[in-house]
Amino acid sequence: MNELKIVLFPLLTLLGVLLFAGIAGNTLWVRLGEVRKNLEAAGKENNTLGQKVEVLQRKSDQDTFLVDKKLTLALPPRSSSIYVVSQAKKKAADNLVIIQEITVSEPKVQSELAQSTTSLSVEGYLGSILNFIDSLSNVAPLIKTDNIEFGGGNNLNSKLIDMTVNLTSYYSPYPETIPALNQPINALTSSEEQVINDVSNLEVPGIPQELGPQSAVDRADPFTF
Amino acid sequence: MAVVCFIFFLVFGSLGVGYLFITSGDLTKINDQNNTYKSNIKSLQEAEQNLVLVRDRVAKVKTILNDVSFEEKLDKVQRMLDTLPSKSQPDALEVNSTKSKILLKFDSLSGLSSFLKGLISGDDWDFINLDTLELSGAGNYKIELELV
Numbered sequence: 489m490n491e492l493k494i495v496l497f498p499l500l501t502l503l504g505v506l507l508f509a510g511i512a513g514n515t516l517w518v519r520l521g522e523v524r525k526n527l528e529a530a531g532k533e534n535n536t537l538g539q540k541v542e543v544l545q546r547k548s549d550q551d552t553f554l555v556d557k558k559l560t561l562a563l564p565p566r567s568s569s570i571y572v573v574s575q576a577k578k579k580a581a582d583n584l585v586i587i588q589e590i591t592v593s594e595p596k597v598q599s600e601l602a603q604s605t606t607s608l609s610v611e612g613y614l615g616s617i618l619n620f621i622d623s624l625s626n627v628a629p630l631i632k633t634d635n636i637e638f639g640g641g642n643n644l645n646s647k648l649i650d651m652t653v654n655l656t657s658y659y660s661p662y663p664e665t666i667p668a669l670n671q672p673i674n675a676l677t678s679s680e681e682q683v684i685n686d687v688s689n690l691e692v693p694g695i696p697q698e699l700g701p702q703s704a705v706d707r708a709d710p711f712t713f
Numbered sequence: 714m715a716v717v718c719f720i721f722f723l724v725f726g727s728l729g730v731g732y733l734f735i736t737s738g739d740l741t742k743i744n745d746q747n748n749t750y751k752s753n754i755k756s757l758q759e760a761e762q763n764l765v766l767v768r769d770r771v772a773k774v775k776t777i778l779n780d781v782s783f784e785e786k787l788d789k790v791q792r793m794l795d796t797l798p799s800k801s802q803p804d805a806l807e808v809n810s811t812k813s814k815i816l817l818k819f820d821s822l823s824g825l826s827s828f829l830k831g832l833i834s835g836d837d838w839d840f841i842n843l844d845t846l847e848l849s850g851a852g853n854y855k856i857e858l859e860l861v
């Protein structure tokens with residue numbers, strides 16, 4: 489019995505030490521794995537956030553107010569028909585074309601881009617009218633000509649023609665959400681910069697006029713005008 | 714043997730704990746930096762909103778600008794009208810993004826012939842259809858063309 493005790497005691501001690509070493513080693517291994525995983529995720533997030541801060545800082549430093557305004561005028565958040573009519577009247581006058589009738593139809597909402605159709609009945613020389621239509625492609629808001637039509641009933645001797653021009657203009661509400669804090673954001677690509685350049689060359693409408701509040705006038709007696 | 718194993722355990726255990734300690738320190742540093750970045754991003758929220766707005770507008774403007782079918786058609790029609798004899802002018806014209814229809818009047822057969830030759834030899838149109846050809850009593854030729 490004593491001999492068995494002599495053998496069992498170191499054996500159990502060794503087993504206990506081995507068990508302790510195993511549990512400790514396993515815990516250490518699991519903890520190391522977790523920390524490495526967290527470190528990898530934090531490193532990725534660090535890259536994303538660093539790049540995002542850099543992009544936003546650059547954007548914040550740029551004075552893009554005018555360009556952004558032109559972009560908004562090119563594609564307004566609400567129906568752009570009033571701007572279209574304004575631009576059409578201006579361009580018609582520039583090209584010696586008379587607008588006889590303007591019809592604005594109810595906007596059609598198709599996916600994210602809503603469309604309004606403006607129908608113009610114009611009178612003028614063919615060349616002038618074609619120049620007028622061509623000039624509408626260089627104005628804000630963006631206007632697309634759907635179709636043009638003339639024929640029958642025109643006074644051929646005077647060379648003046650009556651033409652129907654159907655125009656489409658667009659509008660789209662502003663985005664309502666911004667990306668999550670840790671979601672990457674990229675700087676504008678060269679093709680996007682090109683679009684901004686194209687838009688910044690567009691001719692903006694003369695309306696609406698700025699209607700700022702009237703400046704305060706000091707009156708000796710505020711109850712008497 | 715047991716002593717060797719124990720020393721082995723101690724050495725590798727210490728190395729593991731040291732590595733864990735260093736890695737945890739790195740993790741804390743990166744997390745701190747990330748928190749700084751996040752507060753910076755929050756302070757730059759106006760720029761972010763602006764960028765999102767610009768990108769949204771640009772994507773949609775791009776969609777609109779890419780559709781140039783009518784402008785191309787109109788350019789082709791204008792080029793064709795430039796080749797008309799001086800006295801000729803279209804009596805009717807219809808242009809849309811898919812096809813163009815034009816009714817022309819010529820006062821001489823030679824004018825009509827040279828116009829048609831030029832039209833056919835050019836590569837502006839994929840499809841030219843002569844819908845009608847009419848000779849009126851006054852020596853005028855009327856043609857109606859469908860161009861695609």
